[in-house]
Amino acid sequence: MKRFLGFVKKEFLHIFRDYRTMIILFGIPAAQILLFGFVVRTDLENARIAFLDLSRDEVTLKLSDKICSSGFFSRGEYLTSYKDVDQVLRGSKIKAVVIFEEDFSTKLTGEGKAAISIITDGSEPNMATLTTNYITAIINDFNRDLAGTAANGVLLVQPEVSMFYNPSLKSQFMFVPGVITLIMILICALMTSITITREKEFGTMEVLLVSPLKPIQIILGKVLPYFILSFIDVILILLLSWLVFGLPVKGSLALLLAESMLYILMSLSLGILISTVARTMQQAIFISLVGMMLPTILLSGFIFPIENMPKVYGWISSILPPRYFIVIIKNIMIKGTGFLYVWKETLILVMFTFAFIGLAIRNFKIRLQ
Amino acid sequence: MIRNTVISVHNLVKKFGKFIANDHLNFEVYEGEIFGFLGANGAGKTTAIRILSGLSAPTSGEVIVAGFNAKKQPEKIKKSIGYMCQKFSLYEDLTVRENIMLYGGIYGMSKKEIRERTKSLLVRLHYEAYGDRLIASLPLGLRQKLAFSVAVLHEPRIVFLDEPTGGVDPITRRQFWEMIYETAARGITVFVTTHYMDEAEYCDRVSIMSEGRIVALDTPAGLKDQYHSESVEEVFIKITRPGKN
Numbered sequence: 001m002k003r004f005l006g007f008v009k010k011e012f013l014h015i016f017r018d019y020r021t022m023i024i025l026f027g028i029p030a031a032q033i034l035l036f037g038f039v040v041r042t043d044l045e046n047a048r049i050a051f052l053d054l055s056r057d058e059v060t061l062k063l064s065d066k067i068c069s070s071g072f073f074s075r076g077e078y079l080t081s082y083k084d085v086d087q088v089l090r091g092s093k094i095k096a097v098v099i100f101e102e103d104f105s106t107k108l109t110g111e112g113k114a115a116i117s118i119i120t121d122g123s124e125p126n127m128a129t130l131t132t133n134y135i136t137a138i139i140n141d142f143n144r145d146l147a148g149t150a151a152n153g154v155l156l157v158q159p160e161v162s163m164f165y166n167p168s169l170k171s172q173f174m175f176v177p178g179v180i181t182l183i184m185i186l187i188c189a190l191m192t193s194i195t196i197t198r199e200k201e202f203g204t205m206e207v208l209l210v211s212p213l214k215p216i217q218i219i220l221g222k223v224l225p226y227f228i229l230s231f232i233d234v235i236l237i238l239l240l241s242w243l244v245f246g247l248p249v250k251g252s253l254a255l256l257l258a259e260s261m262l263y264i265l266m267s268l269s270l271g272i273l274i275s276t277v278a279r280t281m282q283q284a285i286f287i288s289l290v291g292m293m294l295p296t297i298l299l300s301g302f303i304f305p306i307e308n309m310p311k312v313y314g315w316i317s318s319i320l321p322p323r324y325f326i327v328i329i330k331n332i333m334i335k336g337t338g339f340l341y342v343w344k345e346t347l348i349l350v351m352f353t354f355a356f357i358g359l360a361i362r363n364f365k366i367r368l369q
Numbered sequence: 370m371i372r373n374t375v376i377s378v379h380n381l382v383k384k385f386g387k388f389i390a391n392d393h394l395n396f397e398v399y400e401g402e403i404f405g406f407l408g409a410n411g412a413g414k415t416t417a418i419r420i421l422s423g424l425s426a427p428t429s430g431e432v433i434v435a436g437f438n439a440k441k442q443p444e445k446i447k448k449s450i451g452y453m454c455q456k457f458s459l460y461e462d463l464t465v466r467e468n469i470m471l472y473g474g475i476y477g478m479s480k481k482e483i484r485e486r487t488k489s490l491l492v493r494l495h496y497e498a499y500g501d502r503l504i505a506s507l508p509l510g511l512r513q514k515l516a517f518s519v520a521v522l523h524e525p526r527i528v529f530l531d532e533p534t535g536g537v538d539p540i541t542r543r544q545f546w547e548m549i550y551e552t553a554a555r556g557i558t559v560f561v562t563t564h565y566m567d568e569a570e571y572c573d574r575v576s577i578m579s580e581g582r583i584v585a586l587d588t589p590a591g592l593k594d595q596y597h598s599e600s601v602e603e604v605f606i607k608i609t610r611p612g613k614n
Contacts, residue, residue: 006474010463017462203456210422210452210529211475212444 003213007221014195015225024191029183029233033240036175044130047095048076050088055104063116063142067098072134089121096120096131108146176241177329178302180234181322182293184260185267187230189292192223192271193284201280215364223268230267234260250336259332259346263325266349269356270321276363296322321352372399375527375558376421381430383416390416392581393430398560400526403553405569406562407601408578409609414562415531417578421560422529423447435526448476451520451528451557455535459516461505465496468504469519476523483522490518510541514548521552528552530561534568546571566602575601579609 015021049067053060068075076094079085088094097119101107108114118135120128196219199205208218234257241247249256270292278284296302299309299317306317317323324345331337339346376398383391390413398404408414419425421434423443432439435449459468466487473483491497494514504512513533521528530549534542546568553559553573561572569575569589576586585592585608589601596604 003475003477006471010460010467010471013463013467014460202461203454204460206424206454206456207452208475209424210447210450211472212448212477213475214444 004217004221007213007217008224011195011222011225015229021191025187025229025233026236028186029179029237030240032179032183033176033237034244036179037241037245044072044134046074047072047127047131048093049073049131049135050076050079050085050094050097052079052082052085052097052099054102055100055106057103057105059105059108059114060100063100063139064098066142067135067138070134070138073131085119089119094121095124095127096135098135173247173334176237176245176247177326177333178300180237180260180329181263181300181302181326182296183233183237184230184264184325185270185292185296185322186288187233188226188264188267189271189274190285190288192226192268193274193278193288194281195222195226196272196275197278197281197284200275219272223272226271227264227268230264231257231261234264247333249333251332251338255339256329256332259325259328259342259349262346262349262353263321263328266321266353266356269353269360273356273360273363276360295320299323301326321349324348372402374398375400375435376404376560377431377433378421379431381417381420381432382428383413383420383425384428389581391420391427394583396576396583396586398527398558400558401553401556402574403549403559403561403572405572405575406560406578407566407569407575407605408562412578413581414578418529418531418560418562421446422450422452449526451523451525452531453516453520453528453533454531455533459504459512459519462503464501464503465491465507465515466500468515469522472519473522478523486522490522494518510537510544513537513541514545517545517548517552521557524555525557527558527560530559532562532564534563534565542568566600566605569601569605577605577608584608 015025051064053064064075067073077084077088079088079097085097085099088097099117099119101115101117104114116139118132120131122128196205199208199222205218209215213221238249238256242249271288274284274287274291278287295316298304299306299313300320300322301317302322306314306323309317328342328345328349331342335341374397376396378394378396381391381394382389392413394417406414406417416425420427420432420439423434423439423446426440426443434446437443437445437449439446460471463471469487469490470483473486478486487500491500496511496515499507499511504515507515517530517533520530534545537545542565549559549561549571561568563569572589574586574588575592576583577592578584585595585604587595592601592604593599596607598604598607
C-alpha cells in the first residue's frame with residue numbers, strides 16, 4: 001500500500017508541474033462552460049428589430065412596444081419605406097423587420113383583421129426561425145388580450161403553449177450537460193492515454209514493470225489522480241453553471257454525482273484501452289481527439305438531436321458512450337427524474353466500462369508475452 | 370575459490386509462436402561478478418533479460434535468479450533485483466530527491482532509510498547541490514549515473530543494465546564503469562548488455578549470443594586466446610560472421 005501511495009504522489013506531481021495538463025484539467029472546463037453559456041446561444045436576447053410602420057396609430061405603437069419590452073428584442077430604426085428594408089437587413093445589425101400595413105387599427109376594428117409581415121435575414125437560418133417564432137408568439141399574445149377586452153369579442157380556442165423543464169428556453173440548460181459529457185471524455189480518455197503512453201515512450205514503463213509494483217497497481221496509480229481531479233471538475237462545472245447561469249440541479253445531486261463517477265470510470269477505462277493500442281503519445285492524442293471528441297460533439301446528441309439524424313449516424317451514435325450519459329445527466333439535472341428513468345442508460349455505461357477494461361487487459365497480456 | 374551462484378539457467382527456451390528467441394541457453398552467474406551479455410540486435414538478449422528479471426515466463430527450462438524460480442516466483446525476483454535500461458533516465462519533471470524517494474518507496478524502503486541513502490549517495494557523487502534540481506535541468510551524463518545509483522539504491526542482489534551507456538560521452542562512460550566496479554565490489558552482481566566492444570573488455574566474463582544461442586562464454590582473455598584475436602571485438606566478428614573472415 002505504501003508503495004502504491006508513493007506512486008500516486010508521483011503522478012500528482014507530474015500533473016501539478018505540467019502547466020499544459022493543468023490548463024486542460026481546469027482551464028478548459030471553465031472556459032468551455034463560459035463560452036458555451038455566454039457565446040453559443042440558441043435563445044434570444046436583445047436582437048435588434050426595425051419597424052416599418054405605415055399606419056402609426058395607437059395599436060401599432062402598442063404592439064411594437066410590447067415586442068420591444070419583451071426582453072428578447074431591442075428597438076432598432078424606424079423605417080419610412082419598403083426600400084429601406086433590404087438595406088437595414090444587409091447591414092446585419094438588424095435581425096428582423098416588422099411591417100404594419102396602412103390603416104392598421106381601422107382595419108383591425110372594422111374588418112376584424114389586419115396584416116403584419118415579418119421579414120428576417122435568411123442567411124442566418126437559426127436566428128431567422130427564432131426571431132419569427134418569438135415575434136409570432138408575442139403577436140398571438142397580443143391578439144388574445146385584444147379578444148379578451150373587446151366588447152364584442154369572439155370566444156376563440158386559444159392554445160396555451162408551455163415548455164416543461166426549461167420554461168424560459170435557456171440554452172445553457174442544453175449546453176451544460178453537454179459540456180460536462182464532453183470535458184469528462186476529453187480529460188479522462190485523452191489524459192490517461194497520454195500519461196500511460198508517455199511512460200512507454202520514455203522507457204520508464206519498463207522499469208516500473210520490473211519493479212515489485214504489480215501491473216494493476218501501476219495502472220490504478222496512474223488513473224486514480226485523474227479520477228479524483230475529474231470528479232472535482234464535475235463539481236466545479238456544476239457550481240459554475242449554478243452561480244453564473246443560475247442553473248440548478250433539479251433531481252438528486254447524489255445520484256448525479258454517482259452517475260458522473262460511473263461515467264468518469266468508463267472514460268478512464270477507455271483511456272487505458274487507447275493506451276494499450278497506441279505506441280506513442282501522438283497516436284494516443286490522435287485516437288482520443290479524432291476517435292472520441294469529434295463523434296461526441298457531432299453524434300452524441302450534444303448539439304444535434306439524434307432523432308433527426310440519418311439512420312446510419314443514429315447507429316454509430318448508439319455505440320458512443322457519451323450519448324447515454326447525456327440522457328442521464330439531462331434527465332437528472334433538468335427534468336429532475338430519479339434512477340428509475342435512467343437505469344437502462346446506467347446499465348449500458350456499466351457494460352461499456354467492463355468491455356473496455358476487459359479489452360485493455362487482453363491487449364496488455366498480449367503485449368507482455 | 371567456490372563462488373555463490375546468483376543466476377543459474379538450464380536449457381532455457383523461449384518461443385514466440387514458431388519463432389525461437391532463446392534456444393537452450395545454459396549459463397551461471399556468480400555473486401559479485403560483472404557479467405557481459407553481447408550480441409547483435411535480434412540475437413535474443415532482450416528476451417533473455419526479460420525472463421531473468423521476471424517480466425516474461427520461459428517456455429521451458431529452469432531459471433533460478435537470486436534463489437527464486439523465474440516461472441513460479443517472478444514477484445520475488447523483482448524485489449531482489451535492480452534494473453536500468455538505455456532510455457531510462459528518471460522522471461524529468463521530478464527533482465533528484467523526489468525520484469529517489471519514488472523508487473525507494475516502490476522497493477519498500479522506509480523513509481528514514483531513503484533519506485540516509487540519498488544523503489550518502491549525493492555526497493558520493495558530489496551532487497549535494499543538485500538534490501532539489503529537476504532532472505530535466507541536468508546533463509545526460511549526470512542523469513545516467515544518477516539512474517544507475519537509483520537502480521542499486523535498495524541494495525539488490527543483482528542489477529540488470531540494458532545498454533546503460535548508449536549515447537553517453539567517453540568520459541562519462543569511463544566514470545560509469547568505475548561506478549559499476551564499485552558496485553560489484555560491494556557484492557552486487559552486475560549483468561550488463563552492451564554494444565560497445567571495448568566495454569566487454571571490462572567484464573569479468575562475457576557471453577556472446579547469436580541467433581538465439583550462446584555461442585561463446587569465457588573471460589575476455591580466454592576468448593581472445595581461444596579465437597586468436599587481439600580484442601573482444603575481433604572475437605565477436607569472427608564468431609557472429611564466420612564466413613567473412
